[in-house]
Amino acid sequence: MKPSTAILAVCIVAAGAPAEAQDTPLVLEGATLFDGTGAAPVPNARIVVRGEQIVCAGARNACAAPEGAKVVDLPSGSWVLPGLVDAHVHFAQTGWFEGRPDTLDLRDLHPFDVTQAQLKSSPGRYYRSYLCSGVTSVFDVGGFPWSWELRASAEHDPMSPHVAAAGPLITHAPRAKLNLPGEQEMILLSDEEAGRAAVRYMASRATDAIKIWFLRVREGEREDIDGRVIAVADEARRENLPLIVHATSLREAKVVLREGVHLLVHGVDDQLVDEEFLTLAKEAGTIYTPTLIVSEGYLNMFEAVKGVTTPSLDDPNGCIDTATRRRVLESPSLQDHPEVRKFERDFAAYRERLAESYARKVENLRRVHRAGIPIAMGTDAGNPGTFHGPSVYAEIEAMHAAGIESNELIVMATRNGARAMGREDIGVVAKNKIADLIVLAENPLEDIRHLRSITHVMRAGRLFRIEELAAE
Known part of the structure; x- marks a missing residue:
């Protein structure tokens, strides 16, 4: 034939x-x-x-x-x-600002409740973009409770990637604009018992993991906040659930490494990781996801709506869905929107700060890699400028530019991603x-x-x- x-x-x-x-x-x-x-x-x-x-x-x-x-x-x-595995995505976010009104509030044009209803009812727009980009499995590491419902419907559907989902994020610093009156994307970690109760609730929903959004804590609050985070980790162990943590600062990352965190979904960017960090990560068997490109995506989208640059889409196979493509390309038309006009930022200084942070993330990736700590590829897709599907290419290429060889990168973007999801059959x-x-x-x-x-x-x-x- x-x-x-x-x-x-x-x-x-x-x-x-x-x-x-x-x-x-x-x-x-x-x-x-x-x-x-x-x-x-x-x-x-x-x-x-x-x-x-x-x-x-x-x-x-x-x-x-x-x-x-x-x-x-x-x-x-x-x-x-x-098939590639993206170990860090968010189905409750769109790749543009309507999914993150806490970063640029355009809810008068795109009501957040309507956006979430559309995302819940039509996940196929992103399923297709993932498959088109060669991504056959994804880990949604934080979103609304409806993200759990995606798993069963996608599992045996050849037009959908495999989906694992962690459900709502538990955090000491929730963003009010990301919650709805009847549904929460972020659960307030108000005290230790609130954290334990959140874990038990998510266990009752057969969650694939527990996710903590652990931002940098002021010195006078550290003992209290650390205690709440440790209580969540302890309850997750009791429920036999893996722990995922967003912790971009070294001190906070070490707190959760001591608690046996399964997956760090962001690289440390405030300072260089030290031997203690590396030893703790190896002892815990932690998987490290550097998530290098997401900040650049934000910068690109901020500059687009301010008219500083013309938006572009890195989408070699035409995979990004029509709605997202239209939003991005029409971004400059919003320059006179009140929220955009009052959004003032020195983009040159912002880019300089991002470059400094990025350099630390790259060096930390190299150190983690040299130490033999398992690494998985993840994009943080759904955040503005980080698109579901084709963003994997820029992420993998950034990791390669950091010094990781192609054969290792493919393992990180396939087998290691599957292990981050808790899967051995993919x-x-x-x-x-x-x-x-x-x-x-x-x-x-x-x-x-x-x-x-x-x-x-x-x-x-x-x-x-x-x-x-x-x-x-």
Whole structure:
């Protein structure tokens, strides 16, 4: 069968053939396989898929093609990788300001309750942008209770990424504009018992983790606030729930490392990490997510609405949904909005401060990497300027610029991300794993930017051409 014919046949199956046809074995062959474990690439590999599961993956002589299987001969030079995992996203945020009125309040144009109702009812706008960008799994590490509902509906849907969700954030510093009268995105950590009660509530909802938003604490309040955070960590242990923490300052990060935090979803940026931090992280088995690019996204969007720069979208495969694209490109039209006019900032000074902070984050990533602490890729997608889906490319490329080799980066963006989510059945291309993978036209080990060269995405055993997943 000619490759083009084979691919067409498979895509018809993906679009909704009867269950019997979907269970017909599917064979991908001819590409180089990088399986996400860190093992050496396998040239001219064969991957056998039945239903949602990988039956075999490796050298052709080790994986026989079942009789009657649909065979796809991938073009010469193609690479197959596990689907990417973004270990830090927020479905309650949009990539623009209507999801973060605490940063720029445009609720007169885009009421927050309406925005959240739309996001809750139509998560597919972001599901598609993730798959189109090669992301087959995401960890929502803080949002409204409805984020828990996304998990079951997405799990076996080939048009959705796998979703893990931590539910509302527990914090000593909630943002009132991010809560609604009947629903909370942030739960006030008013005292130790309030924190324990919040954990018990989330455990009753079968949350995937407990998330603490732990901002820098003034010296006179540290003992009190630390005690509340420690109580949350203790209750999470009692409920056997992993702890996720946003802590960008070294002191606060050490507090939660001593409590065995599972996932730090931001890099430390106020000072350089020291040996104590590294030792605590190794002892706790903590996964570190540096989240490098999100601040640059904010700066870009602030400059766009002020008319300082023309907004642009780094979206090589046309994945960003139409509504978000329109909001971003129309940003300069808001220059005369009252909230924008009163938003004054010295952008040159702001950029300088961000550059200083970024340099510390990069050096801390290098130190964490040299220490052998596991690292997962996460973008903080949903924040203004950090778009669901294609933001993974800039994040991975920033990590590469920090000195991490391409083969390690792919493991961080696949297997390690899956482990951050608490999943062992995804993140690698191997026997008995869920068949989530991407096909690239170019070698990502030669140039990590080749992750942008996606030609196909497989989710739960269904193969799609990238053109089928692009935004409508």
